[in-house]
Amino acid sequence: MCCNENFKERNEGEKIQTTLDLNEISGMKFFDPHVHMTSRTTDDYQAMADAGIVALIEPSFWLGQPRTGADSFTDYYSTLIGWERFRSSQFGIKHYCTIGLNSREANNEKLAEQVMEILPHFMFKEGVVGIGEIGFDDQTAAEDKYYRLQLELAKEAALPVQVHTPHRDKKKGTQRSMDIAIEHGLSPYSVIIDHNNEETVKEVLDRGFWAAFTIYPFTKMGNERMVEVVKQYGSERIMINSAADWGISDPLAVPKTAYLMKQSGISMKDIELVTYGNAITAFGQSGQIDVNDFMSVKNVDQSQKFESNSILRGGQQPRVDKNSIIIS
Numbered sequence: 001m002c003c004n005e006n007f008k009e010r011n012e013g014e015k016i017q018t019t020l021d022l023n024e025i026s027g028m029k030f031f032d033p034h035v036h037m038t039s040r041t042t043d044d045y046q047a048m049a050d051a052g053i054v055a056l057i058e059p060s061f062w063l064g065q066p067r068t069g070a071d072s073f074t075d076y077y078s079t080l081i082g083w084e085r086f087r088s089s090q091f092g093i094k095h096y097c098t099i100g101l102n103s104r105e106a107n108n109e110k111l112a113e114q115v116m117e118i119l120p121h122f123m124f125k126e127g128v129v130g131i132g133e134i135g136f137d138d139q140t141a142a143e144d145k146y147y148r149l150q151l152e153l154a155k156e157a158a159l160p161v162q163v164h165t166p167h168r169d170k171k172k173g174t175q176r177s178m179d180i181a182i183e184h185g186l187s188p189y190s191v192i193i194d195h196n197n198e199e200t201v202k203e204v205l206d207r208g209f210w211a212a213f214t215i216y217p218f219t220k221m222g223n224e225r226m227v228e229v230v231k232q233y234g235s236e237r238i239m240i241n242s243a244a245d246w247g248i249s250d251p252l253a254v255p256k257t258a259y260l261m262k263q264s265g266i267s268m269k270d271i272e273l274v275t276y277g278n279a280i281t282a283f284g285q286s287g288q289i290d291v292n293d294f295m296s297v298k299n300v301d302q303s304q305k306f307e308s309n310s311i312l313r314g315g316q317q318p319r320v321d322k323n324s325i326i327i328s
């Protein structure tokens, strides 16, 4: 290790290398169960693959601005099970998704009604591992209504549920999300409560739900805090994700946190569960996840096509050496 590398003293006597050293995590496999790849670039896919991410889940989400018609939802869901899955495969990453009406757009009731009609056409498709991300944003009556309707859909389809919890009034919103899921007869074991923090984790675990944590710069959880959560609660029913999207976020949050955990003395078994295994167990209840598929998607051929489109643009050659400073 050389003088240029950054180190930080965390707890007493605990010296952490703060730059991601891929050698230190080589051989580890990661599953990011919440990442919005439609908003990310091919460079992100490449970096994720290089860091050991072998599979991911892309939850249905809003676009940063409200959609104006139902067709936009249809096209978006089609992208998740079509083009985006193909794009991901071109970097050797197995792509799954969850289908749902997000909480923000549930507030446009006229449109929400139409979206509810569309959902059943997508939720039974191959690679759909749950209904999500659904739940509360502002905790309005409309959000409540469409959360409940979608829980019923999940129950009918026997699919796991990926629950988005609100940024504002998080504790109350999280409790309410769990209460309603139970009221609708869902098993807590089939419900993944997302965006937890120190304030919500205990109750989520005590009640038998899965506790997902988003490592998101500034607003949700930093990964030093995440290390402490795992030290306190262990790895049972806990998973981490990047929730990387079109905002300031980090698609390498899972491997980076794994490296931080490794340096902080968390066991490799616990790291494996929190960054890979638990997500597979939770979302695998859909019957849609076969870990053998992670390997088969590894045979990357970037000249493959999806409905006559490839990720290569006119005359481009598939990328070989990403470290080369020559861009030709």
Ligand SMILES: [Zn+2]
Residues within 6 Å of the ligand: 034, 036, 059, 061, 133, 243
């Ligand atoms: Zn999200």
